[in-house]
Amino acid sequence: MENSVEILKEGKYIYGIIRHTGPLDYGPIGMGKRADVVYAINYKDISAIVSNSPIIQYEARRVNMTTHEKVLEEVMKQFSVLPVRFSTISEHDDEAGILRILEKEYKKLDEMLIKMDGKKELGLKVLAHEAAMYEGILEKYDNIRSLRDKLINLPVDKTHYQRMKIGEMVVEALKKETSNYKDLILNVLTPISEEVKINDNYGEMMILNSAFLIKNTNETEFDKVVNELDEKFGRFMTFKYVGTLPPYNFVNLAINTKGI
Numbered sequence: 001m002e003n004s005v006e007i008l009k010e011g012k013y014i015y016g017i018i019r020h021t022g023p024l025d026y027g028p029i030g031m032g033k034r035a036d037v038v039y040a041i042n043y044k045d046i047s048a049i050v051s052n053s054p055i056i057q058y059e060a061r062r063v064n065m066t067t068h069e070k071v072l073e074e075v076m077k078q079f080s081v082l083p084v085r086f087s088t089i090s091e092h093d094d095e096a097g098i099l100r101i102l103e104k105e106y107k108k109l110d111e112m113l114i115k116m117d118g119k120k121e122l123g124l125k126v127l128a129h130e131a132a133m134y135e136g137i138l139e140k141y142d143n144i145r146s147l148r149d150k151l152i153n154l155p156v157d158k159t160h161y162q163r164m165k166i167g168e169m170v171v172e173a174l175k176k177e178t179s180n181y182k183d184l185i186l187n188v189l190t191p192i193s194e195e196v197k198i199n200d201n202y203g204e205m206m207i208l209n210s211a212f213l214i215k216n217t218n219e220t221e222f223d224k225v226v227n228e229l230d231e232k233f234g235r236f237m238t239f240k241y242v243g244t245l246p247p248y249n250f251v252n253l254a255i256n257t258k259g260i
Contacts, residue, residue, distance in 0.1 A: 010093035012041075013053035014101075014255060015071045016246070018079040019113045020047040026074055031058060031067050038071055041095050043102035046109055049075055050090075050098060058087040072246040080116045082109065082253050083246040090257045101255060112251060118216050119194060121250060122243035124226065126185060126208040128178060132236050133205075137173045144169050178207045181233065186210075188225055192218050197249040207237060211249035219243070 013031050021042055030036035030051030040047040049071065058064045068086055075081050090097040102109070138145045147166055185208055190196050195213040202209070214222050230239045 008054035008056060009091070011053055011055040011257075012050045012090040012092065012095075012098055014084045014088045014090060014098070014257075015049045015051075015068060016075060016084050017082040017102075017109050017113065017253070018047050018049065018075060019045060019117070020079060021045050024049070026071065029067070029071055029074065031064065031071075038074075041098045041102070043099050044106065046102060046106065046113065048098050048102060049081075052093070053089055055089055055091055060086060069246065073244075076120075076244060076246065080113065080119060081246060082112050082116060082251050083248055085252075085254045088255050088257060097257070101257065105255065112253070116247060116251065119213055119247070120216060120219070120243065121245040121247040122212045122214060122219075122222065122241070123245055124185075124189075124208065124210050124212065124242075125206065125240040126181070127203075127238045127240065128174075128181075128205040128207050129236055129238065130205055133174060133177065134170065136236055137170060137177065140177075141169075141173050144173060174204075181237065182208050185229060188229065189222070192222055192225065195250055199249070211245070213247060213250045 013036075015038065018040070020040060021044075022040075023042075024040035024047065026038040026049075028035040028037050030038050031053055034052075036051040036053065038049060038051045041050055051071075065086065072081055072083055090101065092098070138148065144166060147162065147169075186196065186198075189212060193212040193214050197211040197213075199209040199211065201207075212222070226239060226241050
């Protein structure tokens with residue numbers, strides 16, 4: 001009995017939408033192991049960036065996510081891009097399916113491209129230095145410092161309750177300080193941004209996990225302000241600044257490819 005090999009149907013993997021008319025060829029950088037050519041399919045004055053792909057659900061593994069993002073990053077060297085949700089595949093092996101999607105969604109895509117024109121996403125994560133923050137709290141909060149000084153030479157077993165109390169006071173002071181720093185950073189950066197997205201923090205020492213949508217013309221100023229914040233508060237925190245990113249935090253583009 002011969003082994004049966006499943007032959008997968010072919011479709012078009014959609015990476016993003018741009019404002020463009022005419023051919024584009026980004027070479028063999030497409031999804032999966034085949035490294036299909038990434039290119040543009042045009043409708044009116046917009047284009048879908050696609051590559052050939054078997055019709056499968058790509059796993060959200062690092063290798064696949066990285067390929068998807070690298071294609072978008074390559075496109076972003078020339079264009080503002082609307083990133084399409086990961087593993088969006090038209091179930092047609094010709095361009096007709098993509099053209100029908102672009103025609104049906106044209107008004108929405110056109111409006112989103114107008115909104116994103118000349119803008120980019122920049123990411124900023126701010127992480128507190130635990131030891132330096134603790135030192136800063138002792139410098140700033142007289143009540144915590146004086147209580148700590150009273151207990152410093154006393155036996156641990158006889159001052160357990162008081163030491164627990166200091167720990168609770170430090171935790172509350174840390175919450176207050178990180179909240180104040182977060183507000184201060186946002187108050188400086190928000191006025192030079194078009195939109196701001198605050199994402200959930202992970203870990204107690206994260207002060208801010210954010211994305212900023214800014215005009216390309218404001219990028220130099222934004223960089224300068226982040227550098228100034230880093231110089232001012234570098235003792236207490238690390239600024240992890242990433243750009244330019246596909247605007248995932250400001251564009252949620254889910255394209256329905258079923259029945260089209």
